[in-house]
Amino acid sequence: MIAHCGQRTTIEMKFIVDNNVGKLAKWLRMMGYDAQFFEGSADSQMIATALAESRVILTRDTQIMRRRVVTSSQLKAILIQSDEPEQQMRQVIDTLKLDCQFQPFSICLECNQPLVERSQERVKDLVPPYVFQTRNQYMECPACHRIYWRGTHWQAMARNLEKFIKDSTQENTV
Numbered sequence: 260m261i262a263h264c265g266q267r268t269t270i271e272m273k274f275i276v277d278n279n280v281g282k283l284a285k286w287l288r289m290m291g292y293d294a295q296f297f298e299g300s301a302d303s304q305m306i307a308t309a310l311a312e313s314r315v316i317l318t319r320d321t322q323i324m325r326r327r328v329v330t331s332s333q334l335k336a337i338l339i340q341s342d343e344p345e346q347q348m349r350q351v352i353d354t355l356k357l358d359c360q361f362q363p364f365s366i367c368l369e370c371n372q373p374l375v376e377r378s379q380e381r382v383k384d385l386v387p388p389y390v391f392q393t394r395n396q397y398m399e400c401p402a403c404h405r406i407y408w409r410g411t412h413w414q415a416m417a418r419n420l421e422k423f424i425k426d427s428t429q430e431n432t433v
C-alpha cells in the first residue's frame with residue numbers, strides 16, 4: 260500500500276520543530292524520527308540547538324530562512340508553507356524524501372525519547388487487563404514511563420499517516 264514510500268532514502272535525520280508547526284513533531288516521532296519540539300521564543304536559541312545537534316529546522320518563520328547560517332547552507336531549514344498539518348507533513352516528507360516506515364514505534368510521541376522494549380510480564384500491572392491478554396509487544400518510555408503497545412490508538416495514527424502519504428505520492432506521479 261505504501262510501497263512507494265519504502266523506496267525512499269532512509270537517512271537518519273533529526274529535527275527541531277518550531278512551535279508554529281508543533282504538530283509535526285508527533286507525526287515525525289511516529290515515523291521514528293527524533294523530533295524535538297522548540298518551546299522557547301528566541302530564534303537564536305533554536306538555531307544554536309539545531310547547529311549543535313545537527314537538526315533540521317522546520318518553521319513558518321521567514322526570518323529564520325534569512326539567517327546567514329541557513330542561506331549559506333550550513334544549517335538546513337525548511338519553510339513550511341501550509342497552515343494545515345497534513346499538508347505540512349507532506350511538504351516535509353516530499354522535500355526530504357523521508358521514509359514513512361523509518362522506525363515506527365520507536366520514539367515516545369510525548370517526550371521524544373527512544374522507547375525501550377519491555378516484556379509482557381514486566382508490564383502486567385501497568386496496562387489494562389484486556390491489553391495484557393491480547394498484546395505481547397510492549398515498549399516503555401524511560402522518561403515518562405508511558406507504556407506503548409500496538410493497539411487501536413497507534414493503528415489509527417498509522418492509518419492517517421499512511422493515508423496522506425499515499426495521497427501525496429499519487430499526486431506526485433500524476
Ligand SMILES: [Zn+2]
Nearest residue numbers: 367370400403
Ligand atoms: Zn515519554
